[in-house]
Amino acid sequence: MNKLQELIKTLKAFTILIIENEFSYIEDPKLILGGIYTISEEKRSQILGELEFKEYTELSSQLRDFNDKWNNIQNHDNETFEKIGTDYLDKYLEKIGHEEIIKAPLGFLTDAIKADEDNKLKSIFLKNGIFIHEAVPKYKEILETIQSIKECKIIIRKERPTHAEWDEFKSEVEAAISQTHSHFCLSIIDKSLGGGMQEGKELINDLIKEHKNDERFNHICCLYTSTASPVSLINYEDYFVQEISKNGANSIDDIALALAQSAYAEVFNSLRVKTVKSAEDTLKIVLKNQKNIKYIIDKSHEEGISAYDAIKYWNELSIRNEFDSRELNDFKFIAGLTSFFNGDYLVDHPGLPEVGKELKGLNTYELFDYSINKKHLPIAPGDIWEANGQYYILIGQLCDLLLRGKTNKRKAKLGEFFQINFGKHNKQEHKFEIVVENGKKKIYIDYFLKIGENEYETINIDIATPNIFFADLQVLDLCMFNDLGKCKIDIGTDLDDDVSLLLPAGKDLYYDELKAQYSKVAGKGVAEFIQSHDISGPIKFPKFIFQEDGQIFDHQIRRVCRLKGRYFDSLYNNYLNNKGRIDLNLIGNIEEEVEVITLVFELCEDPDSRQEIKDFGLYTSRQGKYIKLYDLKIKLPQYEKLFSYAISDKLTIESKLQYELTENGAASYTLQYKYHLNIDDYKAKAAFSYKDLYNKQKPENNENFQILGSENLISFIEDGHAKRKLTIQELKTGVIVFDKNQKLQLVNGVLERTEHEQ
Numbered sequence: 001m002n003k004l005q006e007l008i009k010t011l012k013a014f015t016i017l018i019i020e021n022e023f024s025y026i027e028d029p030k031l032i033l034g035g036i037y038t039i040s041e042e043k044r045s046q047i048l049g050e051l052e053f054k055e056y057t058e059l060s061s062q063l064r065d066f067n068d069k070w071n072n073i074q075n076h077d078n079e080t081f082e083k084i085g086t087d088y089l090d091k092y093l094e095k096i097g098h099e100e101i102i103k104a105p106l107g108f109l110t111d112a113i114k115a116d117e118d119n120k121l122k123s124i125f126l127k128n129g130i131f132i133h134e135a136v137p138k139y140k141e142i143l144e145t146i147q148s149i150k151e152c153k154i155i156i157r158k159e160r161p162t163h164a165e166w167d168e169f170k171s172e173v174e175a176a177i178s179q180t181h182s183h184f185c186l187s188i189i190d191k192s193l194g195g196g197m198q199e200g201k202e203l204i205n206d207l208i209k210e211h212k213n214d215e216r217f218n219h220i221c222c223l224y225t226s227t228a229s230p231v232s233l234i235n236y237e238d239y240f241v242q243e244i245s246k247n248g249a250n251s252i253d254d255i256a257l258a259l260a261q262s263a264y265a266e267v268f269n270s271l272r273v274k275t276v277k278s279a280e281d282t283l284k285i286v287l288k289n290q291k292n293i294k295y296i297i298d299k300s301h302e303e304g305i306s307a308y309d310a311i312k313y314w315n316e317l318s319i320r321n322e323f324d325s326r327e328l329n330d331f332k333f334i335a336g337l338t339s340f341f342n343g344d345y346l347v348d349h350p351g352l353p354e355v356g357k358e359l360k361g362l363n364t365y366e367l368f369d370y371s372i373n374k375k376h377l378p379i380a381p382g383d384i385w386e387a388n389g390q391y392y393i394l395i396g397q398l399c400d401l402l403l404r405g406k407t408n409k410r411k412a413k414l415g416e417f418f419q420i421n422f423g424k425h426n427k428q429e430h431k432f433e434i435v436v437e438n439g440k441k442k443i444y445i446d447y448f449l450k451i452g453e454n455e456y457e458t459i460n461i462d463i464a465t466p467n468i469f470f471a472d473l474q475v476l477d478l479c480m481f482n483d484l485g486k487c488k489i490d491i492g493t494d495l496d497d498d499v500s501l502l503l504p505a506g507k508d509l510y511y512d513e514l515k516a517q518y519s520k521v522a523g524k525g526v527a528e529f530i531q532s533h534d535i536s537g538p539i540k541f542p543k544f545i546f547q548e549d550g551q552i553f554d555h556q557i558r559r560v561c562r563l564k565g566r567y568f569d570s571l572y573n574n575y576l577n578n579k580g581r582i583d584l585n586l587i588g589n590i591e592e593e594v595e596v597i598t599l600v601f602e603l604c605e606d607p608d609s610r611q612e613i614k615d616f617g618l619y620t621s622r623q624g625k626y627i628k629l630y631d632l633k634i635k636l637p638q639y640e641k642l643f644s645y646a647i648s649d650k651l652t653i654e655s656k657l658q659y660e661l662t663e664n665g666a667a668s669y670t671l672q673y674k675y676h677l678n679i680d681d682y683k684a685k686a687a688f689s690y691k692d693l694y695n696k697q698k699p700e701n702n703e704n705f706q707i708l709g710s711e712n713l714i715s716f717i718e719d720g721h722a723k724r725k726l727t728i729q730e731l732k733t734g735v736i737v738f739d740k741n742q743k744l745q746l747v748n749g750v751l752e753r754t755e756h757e758q
Contacts, residue, residue, distance in 0.1 A: 021194030191225035278322035485559030699739035708734035
């Protein structure tokens with residue numbers, strides 16, 4: 001198996017597009033007809049189908065009839081056919097006694113070829129492999145390689161599709177990709193296409209641009225030319241227009257290498273497309289779920305977390321969820337493809353030193369967050385500090401360090417530091433390494449940048465107890481109020497409004513508290529007194545040691561960056577001998593979940609009111625399952641008055657006063673609403689008594705009522721009791737109750753009462 005075969009099979013690039021102006025049409029109808037029987041039955045069927053599709057109906061019919069007769073011949077002589085059949089099909093048929101079947105189709109084909117001035121008919125045969133092979137010797141090995149793979153479908157063209165042909169051409173390529181279940185369309189295209197310019201390159205660029213943002217269609221391409229020039233692989237599009245010489249000694253391998261390079265670019269473009277589409281889907285979710293986003297923000301305020309950080313975390317989580325769902329569709333393909341990217345196909349980039357610098361920067365980004373000061377984030381475990389040229393890292397649990405809510409209270413008063421040293425260990429192999437030597441455990445971490453430095457260094461941290469130092473957390477808190485991370489405060493200056501907007505809720509008030517505390521010792525020489533008496537104790541950075549310059553109090557320590565998530569977790573767990581707690585983000589990503597159901601709505605005992613509502617929302621929260629009154633009002637606006645009496649905006653299965661919500665199974669529920677007769681009076685009946693209507697046993701003065709539209713008077717009284725009831729239909733029509741001088745009418749579940757004029 002050569003490299004091109006391996007590449008096609010591994011990438012599942014079974015759709016092959018070849019465009020070369022040196023391909024020549026066959027003009028002789030006999031040779032065309034003979035050529036049809038050198039290709040596969042499937043190819044013959046494709047030709048006949050395309051002829052019919054492009055309105056060569058009679059020719060297609062004649063060739064189908066000929067094909068049926070050909071297949072029914074019992075005495076085919078394969079040896080004779082191979083000798084003369086492809087060039088002289090009529091002579092072959094004459095030799096085996098079936099010359100009569102070729103006359104009619106050959107006549108139709110001859111006339112059609114004569115009339116084919118624009119070569120559209122001949123291009124159908126060319127596309128499917130019927131051409132003058134001697135005209136394209138450079139393609140012989142390429143075509144043999146491709147044709148040895150039975151799954152492949154080859155589309156051959158002599159010319160670039162015109163603007164008018166573009167949509168049809170694109171649809172043909174897309175259909176072939178779908179039919180062959182290809183992951184890629186493999187294109188080998190002549191550089192100039194006979195025009196002497198860059199027509200082939202322009203065609204590839206157009207094709208790549210067409211599908212760049214479509215996950216379904218991927219391309220691997222190269223230019224096949226007699227005048228090959230090297231191409232600098234800088235931009236995405238460059239990977240698809242590498243030029244391969246037709247005169248090269250190893251053209252097949254050269255083509256495979258170029259195609260592997262474009263596959264490499266296309267795989268990462270596929271990841272880009274999935275990421276972009278996942279972000280777009282997340283935006284749609286956000287726009288429809290303002291309530292849940294508000295819930296996350298409210299919870300972040302309670303926890304002392306920046307609202308921006310909370311929604312950013314949720315946004316990234318949602319994008320990852322959407323991405324993973326999309327990834328499952330072609331996971332085996334993408335994951336399997338990475339094993340194909342090896343030294344046989346991928347080569348170093350010519351600008352490797354520059355690329356190496358970019359990747360080192362990526363390593364730093366993976367390990368450390370240097371943006372925390374610009375974002376004015378509160379302090380957290382993993383924060384790295386600098387004081388007088390010495391570096392430290394803050395350890396502990398986030399839950400102990402957080403300033404919570406508007407009270408700005410926290411569990412701890414002091415923070416614990418490890419002192420940081422620098423230098424790589426000779427046994428270190430990875431960017432994050434735990435080394436045990438002489439009974440001491442140290443953590444080595446590469447790609448750290450000191451303040452103002454451009455050279456990467458390796459930090460090493462002795463995680464033994466003697467290396468612990470302490471700092472007053474209120475001193476460290478000062479770093480979040482300026483974008484340099486300095487632990488200093490100017491008691492004569494208010495907090496900048498732009499900074500205040502970035503801080504978690506209540507931190508502007510905390511700044512004012514700190515100002516007030518420092519104002520109390522301003523100008524009193526407290527720091528000098530403590531330093532002169534050496535009573536600072538074991539705290540390395542206490543609140544009462546500072547440099548005072550006018551109204552500025554400076555503790556001479558600043559925050560540099562933060563060691564990120566799992567790397568800090570590893571460091572801290574090693575310190576705790578794997579017995580420590582790892583703080584978790586316990587804020588739920590949603591306050592309520594929603595599923596789509598079919599809701600059947602009806603009024604009690606009134607089948608005419610029954611309505612089925614598709615795609616209705618059923619919500620679930622800690623309180624249980626419910627539907628929303630707001631959704632009902634939108635879907636059933638005619639019942640607005642009935643719904644206006646609802647005692648809750650959430651309709652639950654447990655509530656029975658005004659309605660009954662029952663589960664039917666298979667995502668279907670029924671909401672049966674009761675009739676609103678009086679204030680706080682709901683009934684679920686087929687007929688209503690006088691007592692139901694008026695809360696009295698019987699009429700006092702006039703026992704009769706009358707249905708609107710009828711002249712008959714009807715009595716409520718039977719055998720001395722008000723036994724006659726009013727049905728739902730009668731009440732919907734309207735009833736005059738003479739004893740109360742009222743007209744009653746049931747309108748969309750609500751009994752309306754109006755005065756009746758005699």
